[in-house]
Amino acid sequence: MAKVESFSLDHDAVKAPYVRIAGAEEGPNGDRITKFDLRFVQPNQAAIPTSALHTMEHLIAAYIRDYMDNVIDVSPMGCRTGFYMICWGERTVAEAADAITKTLEDIMKSTWDDVQGTERQQCGNYRDHSLWGAQAYAQEILAQGFSLDAFERQFS
Template sequence: MTKSSKIPESFLIDHNEMTAPQVRKAGVQSGPAGDKVSKFDLRFVKPNVGAIPTAAIHTLEHLLATYMKTHLDGVIDISPMGCRTGFYLSIWGDVESDMIKQALIKSLGQILETRWEDVPGTTARECGNYRDHSLFSAKEYASTILEGFKES
């Protein structure tokens, strides 16, 4: 992706051809000081076939935001896609997708072991929609995604 490109890279890709789960390097950008930032598409559900319910993707967001940072240095952000089929991850440096995939597999494994009282940021003070969480459903998706990675 060039600096002058105004159309988000994701809109140029045929979503009907995407497979899930997969970790795809969406691009690398360079800042004025030469710093690099890599962006990844963490696709959990095949686009236009399924979508993760909001309560599940919300709890996945809280957990991945915490766990991914324990496995990777330099994570800037990990946020759910509006279509609810995956997440975007931004990280400092020119990073390879396999490193992200390994961290994701570890994080999803941790989610399966997480108790509700250990989900971070679930109070009204800490979250913008604290009632809309489902650890049960988040675990179901984590399990399905892990199975998908084993088969791929």
């Protein structure tokens, strides 16, 4: 069985919110990807409610690409403490932190009309959304700021 990087992370030692590189890989043709841990709330102490996380997922998917090129995917963590983001190429923590900060600022200004993919045909759980919840968590995270180190509160 493969060893999964995120299960080796000491979740009690990290200090959210932070951005860290959770992995970088090179494919057989030399293509590189970078995987980020975008941790929004403190593991084992808080979890973002599903409806807020779901709406954040939809908004982040659209807005993040305005601030960072070559984003492949941004997916919520099952523990509901943040998201994983995968990008083409070698990317830095500072780039990702800047992009997610600007994205959360956009969420703060969003209206329901900005949330893409909320109709039954577009979403597998279209009834489980909360723009108000997404904005409340975005505001809380922005007030703290993203650390560029998972274990020490460090800012650029």
